[in-house]
Amino acid sequence: MAQTDTITASGSSSAGEEVLSIQQRRWRKFRSFKRGYYSMLVLLSTYVISLFLPLLVNNRALMVHYNGRTYFPAIRDLLDLPIVGQLGGTPFISGEELGQIGNKSECNYRALKRQYEEEKKGNYVVMPLYSFGPIEDISVEGNEPFMPPLARTQFGELRLFGTDDRGRDVFARMAYGFQISFSFALLVASLSYLIGVPLGALMGYYGRWFDLLMQRLMEIWGSLPFLFLIIIVVSIVRPSFFVLVLLLVIFSWLGIAQQMRAQFYREKTRDYTAAAISIGVPTRKILLKHILPNSLVPIITFFPFAIVGDIGALVSLDFLGFGLAPPTPSWGEMVSIGMENLTSGYWWLVLVPLGALFVTLMLVVFIGEAVREAFDPKTFSRLR
Amino acid sequence: MVEYFIRRILLTIPTFIGSTFVVFLVVQLAPGGPLEQQIQALKRGGETAGAGLVGEQALPKDAIEELKRFYGFDKPIWQRYLIWLGVLKRESKSYRIMPGKPRLVGENERLVLVSVGNTFELRNANDPSRQVGDWKWRQEQDEETGQVRYRVYREERSGILTGDFGRSYRFRKPVMELIAERLPVSIQFGIISFVLSYAISIYLGVQKALRHNTPFDFATSSAVFITYSIPGWAIGAVLLVLLATDRFLPIFPLGGFENPLYAEMNLLEKIWDRAYHFVLPTIAYTAGSFAVLTMLMKNSLLDTLSSDYIRTAFAKGIREQRVIWLHAMRNSIIPIAANIGYVIGVFFAGSYLIERVFDIQGIGQLSFEALVARDYPIVFAFTVISVVVTLVGSILSDLALAVIDPRIRFK
Numbered sequence: 001m002a003q004t005d006t007i008t009a010s011g012s013s014s015a016g017e018e019v020l021s022i023q024q025r026r027w028r029k030f031r032s033f034k035r036g037y038y039s040m041l042v043l044l045s046t047y048v049i050s051l052f053l054p055l056l057v058n059n060r061a062l063m064v065h066y067n068g069r070t071y072f073p074a075i076r077d078l079l080d081l082p083i084v085g086q087l088g089g090t091p092f093i094s095g096e097e098l099g100q101i102g103n104k105s106e107c108n109y110r111a112l113k114r115q116y117e118e119e120k121k122g123n124y125v126v127m128p129l130y131s132f133g134p135i136e137d138i139s140v141e142g143n144e145p146f147m148p149p150l151a152r153t154q155f156g157e158l159r160l161f162g163t164d165d166r167g168r169d170v171f172a173r174m175a176y177g178f179q180i181s182f183s184f185a186l187l188v189a190s191l192s193y194l195i196g197v198p199l200g201a202l203m204g205y206y207g208r209w210f211d212l213l214m215q216r217l218m219e220i221w222g223s224l225p226f227l228f229l230i231i232i233v234v235s236i237v238r239p240s241f242f243v244l245v246l247l248l249v250i251f252s253w254l255g256i257a258q259q260m261r262a263q264f265y266r267e268k269t270r271d272y273t274a275a276a277i278s279i280g281v282p283t284r285k286i287l288l289k290h291i292l293p294n295s296l297v298p299i300i301t302f303f304p305f306a307i308v309g310d311i312g313a314l315v316s317l318d319f320l321g322f323g324l325a326p327p328t329p330s331w332g333e334m335v336s337i338g339m340e341n342l343t344s345g346y347w348w349l350v351l352v353p354l355g356a357l358f359v360t361l362m363l364v365v366f367i368g369e370a371v372r373e374a375f376d377p378k379t380f381s382r383l384r
Numbered sequence: 385m386v387e388y389f390i391r392r393i394l395l396t397i398p399t400f401i402g403s404t405f406v407v408f409l410v411v412q413l414a415p416g417g418p419l420e421q422q423i424q425a426l427k428r429g430g431e432t433a434g435a436g437l438v439g440e441q442a443l444p445k446d447a448i449e450e451l452k453r454f455y456g457f458d459k460p461i462w463q464r465y466l467i468w469l470g471v472l473k474r475e476s477k478s479y480r481i482m483p484g485k486p487r488l489v490g491e492n493e494r495l496v497l498v499s500v501g502n503t504f505e506l507r508n509a510n511d512p513s514r515q516v517g518d519w520k521w522r523q524e525q526d527e528e529t530g531q532v533r534y535r536v537y538r539e540e541r542s543g544i545l546t547g548d549f550g551r552s553y554r555f556r557k558p559v560m561e562l563i564a565e566r567l568p569v570s571i572q573f574g575i576i577s578f579v580l581s582y583a584i585s586i587y588l589g590v591q592k593a594l595r596h597n598t599p600f601d602f603a604t605s606s607a608v609f610i611t612y613s614i615p616g617w618a619i620g621a622v623l624l625v626l627l628a629t630d631r632f633l634p635i636f637p638l639g640g641f642e643n644p645l646y647a648e649m650n651l652l653e654k655i656w657d658r659a660y661h662f663v664l665p666t667i668a669y670t671a672g673s674f675a676v677l678t679m680l681m682k683n684s685l686l687d688t689l690s691s692d693y694i695r696t697a698f699a700k701g702i703r704e705q706r707v708i709w710l711h712a713m714r715n716s717i718i719p720i721a722a723n724i725g726y727v728i729g730v731f732f733a734g735s736y737l738i739e740r741v742f743d744i745q746g747i748g749q750l751s752f753e754a755l756v757a758r759d760y761p762i763v764f765a766f767t768v769i770s771v772v773v774t775l776v777g778s779i780l781s782d783l784a785l786a787v788i789d790p791r792i793r794f795k
Contacts, residue, residue, distance in 0.1 A: 220402035223774045225767055231755055232414050308613040316615050316737055335621055339741060342629060350625045354618050361613040
């Protein structure tokens with residue numbers, strides 16, 4: 001049983017000093033894997049920061065002061081971000097309202113900043129750290145298609161990773177792509193756990209006809225060509241963020257349920273369960289308090305790899321053009337543009353998003369390794 | 385044991401029916417199917433060709449009905465499914481007929497519907513004394529006008545169960561022929577990546593087990609898991625940009641399966657050309673397949689190495705290499721061999737994503753394009769193949785396990 005013979009077996013030195021709960025010991029062990037621990041810190045802080053991307057990377061100004069009135073155009077995007085896919089759909093402030101004569105469409109804040117600086121009337125614009133948005137394309141002055149990395153626009157603004165075929169900023173799209181991919185994976189993985197864990201637990205514990213029926217259902221489900229079905233559904237329903245999440249959950253809860261089923265199946269035959277039953281502990285309590293904590297280890301250690309799989313699935317679907325609806329910034333779509341222009345030498349369109357993908361997946365894998373080690377009570381011994 | 389496998393085989397039947405029916409349902413009920421596409425195409429054709437075929441607004445109802453009949457949409461979905469399976473008969477030929485007027489239904493074969501009392505009888509128009517064969521007739525009513533019409537038809541039973549996968553809508557060729565054309569590409573990649581992934585994984589797993597908790601172990605673990613987590617096509621795309629485009633190091637071809645002049649090469653050149661085209665796609669195919677096998681091998685060997693009989697073997701003074709490869713490996717390889725049944729999948733290996741990145745005309749491309757174009761016969765053929773491969777693969781794996789390990793008893 002995982003609870004008794006754990007890691008302290010080797011560390012007799014710490015035995016007398018303090019008594020640690022199993023969770024504390026796992027946490028300590030996890031932290032001792034520096035690579036995984038720091039990967040987690042980096043990844044989590046990057047993700048938290050990415051939730052505030054509209055204030056950091058945006059073509060809309062943080063603050064505009066015009067004729068005594070103050071506007072905060074970027075704030076609206078911030079509120080918009082959790083409903084990903086809505087990006088860019090917020091009501092905008094027209095250029096005329098802020099003094100861009102003749103511009104009835106959305107205000108060009110970079111141009112506005114230059115205009116105010118020239119006019120010297122006390123109006124001012126505060127731009128985000130990186131003043132290009134993920135959606136704005138060639139229709140905005142100064143945006144050229146296929147600008148190489150580190151190129152500058154005619155106004156001297158730096159394009160960190162260049163632009164794509166429609167003049168959209170690759171760095172901005174990469175950054176927003178990270179936020180979307182990671183949110184997507186977190187949602188899909190959490191939801192599949194939410195469905196898979198209870199269903200698998202019930203299957204394993206109750207067995208019999210329920211188990212048999214579910215097993216057949218799962219076998220059918222498992223043999224379905226998953227990509228096929230997603231593509232069919234996506235070609236009918238416009239792929240909004242949540243539709244896509246739902247689609248992936250439908251297919252990924254299965255693996256979790258199977259794991260849980262096996263665990264519960266095994267644990268229910270253990271003595272401690274029999275003991276609990278015989279002293280009349282209610283079934284609900286046996287399931288939740290007794291068996292569940294003993295069954296969670298394999299699927300907890302699997303969680304980072306579920307995230308990895310979901311990010312990969314989203315990128316692959318986007319690459320095929322069956323993922324999130326354009327113009328949502330997504331890594332897969334960026335790569336597909338890059339691959340179409342492969343011979344033209346626009347290498348950054350492929351390497352930037354895939355580089356971001358590799359680094360993200362690598363960090364998650366490092367975390368996953370550390371989690372696995374931290375939860376693994378096994379120590380191997382051999383003679384030589 | 386035999387009983388167990390018989391039960392397993394019987395249990396595949398409901399699974400097969402279940403999963404093919406789900407796919408059938410989803411694919412056929414999805415809007416934008418071949419019928420709609422065909423109607424759209426005809427409408428567009430009518431518009432561009434002027435007064436050629438059809439007027440610009442609606443197609444004649446007859447034409448739509450004929451199309452419906454061609455695609456089988458004149459029947460409810462469960463009947464369509466059973467026809468596709470080959471349980472129900474399908475109308476292989478069907479013609480409109482007017483009572484009393486002969487109708488040509490084949491080479492030199494004319495049928496006529498003759499009124500006999502208050503019903504009709506189908507006769508051979510050329511020679512009334514001859515039989516009409518398996519032709520039948522029926523009466524049908526136009527839904528709107530209520531007009532009574534007649535139709536002669538012939539039925540046959542052919543479907544998946546009789547080995548008939550139908551004809552592709554787009555290529556107008558039997559599906560099996562189309563798949564067979566693409567098969568060589570897939571088989572070559574399938575076998576190469578299968579052999580490579582097993583060979584490398586087993587060797588790496590053993591080395592990792594022997595050097596458990598060493599820097600080598602940690603480094604290879606990370607490498608293996610990272611390549612596992614990155615989609616194969618993404619690895620392929622990066623390799624392609626770095627090793628095939630002019631910008632960096634153009635040492636490999638930009639894609640394709642073989643040189644256009646492949647047919648004219650001599651054997652040595654052919655081998656060289658094939659290898660040259662194969663390197664990058666093969667990496668993309670195999671990169672992700674090491675993790676599971678390697679870790680399985682490593683953990684299994686570690687388990688075995690800590691068992692008593694290995695200790696005994698060492699104690700007797702047997703050389704380490706011999707203990708590992710002859711004593712320990714025998715037991716450790718079993719979990720690896722447990723998946724061997726899925727080897728049948730190598731014949732249909734082919735990821736559309738990787739084929740798209742490398743511009744290879746393989747099985748993946750065929751199935752993906754069929755899906756997008758709603759070429760149902762091809763889509764269903766691939767569904768059947770993938771379902772059968774998974775089901776048979778798992779049975780074969782269990783069978784292999786039972787053969788390899790005499791301790792295993794299925795019940």
